[in-house]
Amino acid sequence: MANTLYCYHCRIYHPKEEMRQIETKGGKRWRCIKSIEATKRGMEAREAFGRQTTDINKAEAQSKARLVLNAEK
Ligand SMILES: [Zn+2]
Numbered sequence: 259m260a261n262t263l264y265c266y267h268c269r270i271y272h273p274k275e276e277m278r279q280i281e282t283k284g285g286k287r288w289r290c291i292k293s294i295e296a297t298k299r300g301m302e303a304r305e306a307f308g309r310q311t312t313d314i315n316k317a318e319a320q321s322k323a324r325l326v327l328n329a330e331k
Pocket residue numbers: 265267268269272289290293
């Protein structure tokens with residue numbers, strides 16, 4: 259276990275070269291690159307989803323606006 263570090267995210271030991279030390283509210287902790295990357299990807303996916311939802315809302319608002327215009331005719 260000489261070259262392993264405890265990953266607070268996975269709660270298991272990983273090889274040291276797969277680990278990064280990061281600052282958390284509780285102080286410095288070791289976390290594996292894999293979990294950091296996974297979180298980053300997850301955040302990007304959420305952002306992409308948010309953008310998609312915004313586009314849908316925009317399209318909906320536009321179609322509603324068109325309906326209002328048609329109703330006024
Ligand atoms: Zn890990």
